[in-house]
Amino acid sequence: MQSYLQYRNIGHVVRQQLGTDPEKTHSDLPSSVSSSGTETPADDADSCPADRVMTSRSQRSTMGHALNGIQVRDRTTIEGKGGSVFIVGWDGECDPANPHNFSKTRRVMTTLIVSSIAFVVGMASSIDSAVLRQAAADFGVSEVAESLATGIYLIGYSVGALFAGPFSETLGRNVVYISTLVLFSIFIMASGLAPNFGAQVVFRFLAGFFGSTPLVCAGGSTSDMWNAVEKTYAFPIFAVGGFCGPVLGPVIGSYIGVGHIGSWRWTEWISLITSGLVLSLVILFQPETYAPILLKWKARHLREITGDNRYRAELEITHTTFWTRMKIALSRPFTMLTEPIIILMALYLTVLYIVLFTFLDGYTFIFSDVYGISQGLTNIIFAAMVVGMLLAMVIVPPLFQLTKKDMESVLAKGGTHIDPEIRLWFAMLGGSLSIPVSLFWMGWTDFVSISIWSPIIASVMFGYGVICVFISAYMYIIDSYEVYAASALAFVTLLRYACAGGMTVAGIPFYKNMGTHWTLTILGCISMPLVPIPxxxxxxxxxxxxxxKHAVTRK
Structure with a gap:
């Protein structure tokens, strides 16, 4: 719905652009366009009117040369010999169709909707862990086997991430968000109806596969709307909402199976209901933000209005088939194996996700077994991580001012882009160090003789560290690799979720055989060498x- 209205609005914007100087375009436009153009005379145009440059071309070609944002060049051999092609761009810096010129309210709302997609698929990844015991008993399998329902979902994440990027760059963000969310909902429903353990595992994998879209596309959606300075607060808005999903999943499912809601299958029904609500928000309020698709719409309107088929968006004249893009998308992430930035950031996030998702099993050993609290209350304690994630937002305002100041310095020197290293401040301001500290703290205060609030506070610190490192790693990769960022993020996503999925199954034996003290100590020791990376x-x-070979260089 929103995309359809946006498409129509672009047509209105095009007519306004053509009508800003009706004397110079009247001879080339149908009478209906000329009359509509006179409703918006040049005197009423905004502060960024379309520039006009008269040429000696024919009347039909003159408009293509005169319109601001249109690049005229000769056709290549592949495009057909002879004549010119009009490459459609934005009507100056203030083109209202450009997502960067959406109102701040609209951009924040759009970012929150993308974050809500990440929240619901993240919640579905972990909510099953809250009813592990009940689901295992129902299917007649061990709890270790039933933990595969979470692990295989994460592996589905890792595989699906490879496909989400090229689809969004061909069809647009909205179509991919909507279609994958619909398919995600179908397979979540199938998981809830699964008659046996095997069917549940298959459906959970497919749900994870189609739920992976925001993991790759959300960074692109954020960059579509926010400039380098604005992303300092825009990306954390997405990250907190998205990261709260897997953490709040056990909280939401905490009393399912042990309270008044008797069946463990209600974890899937809650995920289904939530995804339905989010899908409604996407359909009703989410605009398309991928610039090449919007310019394709604009070119289509120009062809319809002027009757001139030479108006083309760059996406329409780039002779790369979808399958070629898919081949590149599937192979290019693995070329990042030679990139130290990608390897170390992927390793960092992989360790964090292994710890985070083994907590889904480990909290039972850390809190239930030691302090004797109920299954439901143990899952509620996951909310402590959310508190830590929200605390990280305290450092956003000073970092925004720091980024703004750095940008002003770059502009004063004649540059145009900030250096990506400034994104590492989130991790450097205690984020990286708080992770091993919180793990050691939790591991060596997890005794019945010590207050339960000690490991809970350690969980708060862990939540703070995870979100800070995640924000730094993602923003640093996006700014360092720009056009290759999607491939870089796809590789990072593939690695961390595949490893986290495998470790989720190993979590119960790990905690049971090693004990909470040594398990958390080992995890802390693994994370310790990663502290200096940022x-x-x-x-x-x-x-x-x-x-x-792929990163940008500006120094």
Missing amino acids: YVFYKWGYLVRRHS
């Missing part, structure tokens, strides 16, 4: 980018 890249990251 500091190292902040100091020498520009040198690493300078020797990279």
Whole structure:
């Protein structure tokens, strides 16, 4: 619905652009367009009117040369010999169809909707862990086997992430968000109706596969609307909402199966209901933000209005088939294996996700077994991580001012882009160090003689560290690789979710055989060598980018 209204609005914007100088375009337009154009004379145009440059071309070609945002060039051999092609661009910096010029309210709302998609698919990834015992008993399998319902969902995430990018770059963000959310909902419903354990595992994998879209596309959606400085607060808006999903999943399902809601299958029904609500928001209020698709719509309107088929968007004249893009998308992420930035950031996030998702099993050992609290209350404690994630928002305002100041310095020197290393401040301001500290703290205060609030506070610290490192890693990768960012993020997503999915199944034996103290100590020791990564890249990251085949270099 919103995309249809947006498409019509672009047509209105095009007519306004053509009507800003009716004397110069009247001879080339149908009478209906000319008359509508006179309703918006040049004197009423905004502060960024379309520029006009008269040429000696024919009347039909004159308009193509005169319209602001239209690049005229000769056709290539592939496009057909002879004549010109009009490449459609934005009508100056203030083109209202450009997502960067949407009102701030609309951009925040759109970011929150994308975040809500990430929230619902993240919630579905972990909510089953809250009813592990009940589902295992119902299917007649062990709890270790039933934990595969969570693990296989995460593996579905990792595989689906490879396909989401090329689809969104061909069809647009909205079509992909809507279609995958519909399919996600269908397979979540199928999981809830699964007659046996095998069917549940298959349906959970497919739900994860189609739920992976926001993991890859959300970074693109954010970049579609926000400039480099604005992303300092825009991306955390997405990240907090998205990260709260897997953390709040156990909280939402905490009393299912043990309270008045008797069946464990209600975890899937709650996920289905939530996804339905989010799908409604996407359909009704989510605009398309992918610029090449919007320019394709604009070119189509120009062809219809003027009757001139030479108006083309770049996407329409780029002779790359969808299957070629898919081949590139599936192979390019693995070329990132030579990129130190990608390897280390992927390793960092993989360790964090292994810890986070083994907590789905581990909290039972950490809290229920030690302190004797109920299954429902143990799952409620996951909310402590959310508190830590929200605390991270305290550092957003000062970092926004720091980024703004850095951008002003770059512009004063004649540059146009900030250096990606400034994104590492989120991790450097205690984010990276708080992760091993919180794990050691939780591991060595997890005794019945010590207050339960000690490991709970450690959980708060862990939540703070996870969100800070996630924001830094994602923003640093996006700014460092720009056009290759989708491939870089696809590889990072593939690695971290595949490993996290496998470790989810290993979590119960790990905690049961090693005990909570040594398990958390081992995890803390693994995360300890990763602490210097953001500091190292902040100091020498520009040198690493300078020797990279894919990263941008600005220093």
